Amino acid sequence: MKRILKGNGQNGLAPKTKGTRAAFETGMNLLFFLCGAVAVLFVLFISIYLIVSGLPAIREIGLAEFLFGDTWKSTGKEPQFGILPFILTSVYGTAGAIVVGVPIGFLTAVFLSKLAGPRVAAIIRTAVELLSGIPSVVYGLIGMTVLVPAIRTAFHLASGATLLAAIVVLAIMVLPYIISVSETALSAVPKEYEEASLALGATEIETYFRVSVPAASSGIAASVVLGVGRAIGEAMAVMMVAGNVANMPSLLQSVRFLTTAVASEMSYSSGLQRQALFSIALVLFLFIMLINAALAVLLKKGKKS
Amino acid sequence: MQEAILTARGLDLYYGENQALKKIDMEIPERRVTALIGPSGCGKSTFLKTLNRMNDLVPNVRIEGTVEYRGQNIYQPRLDVTWLRRHVGMVFQKPNPFPMSIYDNIAYGPRTHGIRGRKQLDEIVERSLRGAAIWEEVRDRLKKPALSLSGGQQQRICIARALAVEPDVLLMDEATSALDPISTSKIEDLIAELKKQYTIVIVTHNMQQAVRISDKCAFFLMGQLIEFGDTTQLFSMPQDKRTEEYITGRFG
Helix, strand or coil, rough: CCCHCCCCCCCCCCCCHHHHHHHHHHHHHHHHHHHHHHHHHHHHHHHHHHHHHHHHHHHHHCCCHHCCCCCCCCCCCCEEEHHHHHHHHHHHHHHHHHHHHHHHHHHHHHHHHHHHCCHHHHHHHHHHHHHHHHHHHHHHHHHHHHHHHHHHHHHHCCCCCCHHHHHHHHHHHHHHHHHHHHHHHHCCCCHHHHHHHHCCCHHHHHHHHHHHHHHHHHCCCHHHHHHHHHHHHHHHHHHHHCEECCCCCCCCCECCHHHHHHHHHHHCCCEEEEEEEHHHHHHHHHHHHHHHHHHHHHHHHHCCC | CCCEEEEEEEEEEECEEEEEEEEEEEEEEEEEEEEECCCCCCCCHHHHHHCCCHHHHCCEEEEEEEEEEECCCCCCCCCCCCHHHHHHCCCCCCCCCCCCCCHHHHHHHHHHHHCCCCHHHHHHHHHHHHHHHCCHHHHCCCCCHHHHHHHHHHHHHHHHHHHHHCEEEEEEEEECCCCCHHHHHHHHHHHHCCCCEEEEEECCCCCCCCCCCCCCEEECCCCEEEEEHHHHHHHHHHCCHHHHHHCCCCCC
């Protein structure tokens, strides 16, 4: 390739340019490589930084005490650093969001890819895209002003800022991910499968649920995992609607998530408290790494079949 | 004349503005093999798909005229298409087994129509696989994915899957064109066997195949049915000049 572009000395192109052109190519190659390396370096840097700064507090508090302690009193006279409430809140909150969001998102995806007419599908798709573009602070804001008062009235609570509010907001936030990834997987199912099923006398709905959905199952599973990752990492919106109190999680109580635990105390923390916040971030980071690994496995499986 | 099981009368079919079938009149006899031949784009596959209304899936398709299956117009608005397709089954050009086990592929149809009993399903699966002459090859690996089989075996699985719902008519859309010669001859033998029990309509590009396997043959050209008659007659003494030109290889 390079050689073809160079002058051969006979057509008037000076062979002198050879050196500068080759150097330019090498230089550009290096530039591309460096840009690619930036992403890798950042991930490495963040991982190492989190591990280095997250481990001291765990060592001092003790791993079991830190992970399974049910009391977080970081500023007390005898501070306690148990993050079980945060872990459980994050797990419950995410699970709740998935339980609510997946059926809606999944059925929407089936509707979009198989049943909806082109015009209706275009409207819904646009709405879904917009939904994914709304900043989380806006979700938080609306949750705070609409959802939280509604929950307070509905359940006669002192405050509506609860795990339930967070679950509802997270469920809406994961919807676009579940819909678009599931829809892609469903649309990729070969038409021949569906034709074969219809030709056997199955109805369209039977065909979609007994042939198309199983054939797209790994993509649909990937959408759920992506939703989990999105929900567990969300901080701003849940901070605004969940009340941010370090309780053990309960549906109608104020709770604090792993993300919000870090965010809410970081600005004024010091000493062991600050180190413990880094440890929380490390735990969250490990969760997300785990989810990404699961996602990679699922997507790989999907590609194979 | 054998009694007609499927009868098309004045059948017109349009894809949008484009007329793909023009006033087709045709009587397909029961328990015979009827071959549809003609150059690409002549409407033979389109006609085949009107017989079990698979054309319903094509957007902007419009159909006029009637097709009767055992005396019932299958284009009457209140007809249950699933009922029709259960009786008029289809095998496609490209083998398209579901990404499931061999067993589940065959059991799919019966399950769809409400058969749940394990024993009954086992029987249907065995009978259908025997019917499609593939039982001996797969009896030890019914739980294996159907997609792990060879193309020719997959196509026989698809035939078995179609037989499992006990159809009356089997439509085959170039069912051997994606297969090697050995698999093709196996399926041709199978068709000869199946016609004792089923009515078969097959679209084929291969005129030798039409001669080998069919009793009746229909020649389509540019959306029209040019000639329809006994296969031996049509190939030895074609009535229409265009048929003669096509079967002697002057075009197509």
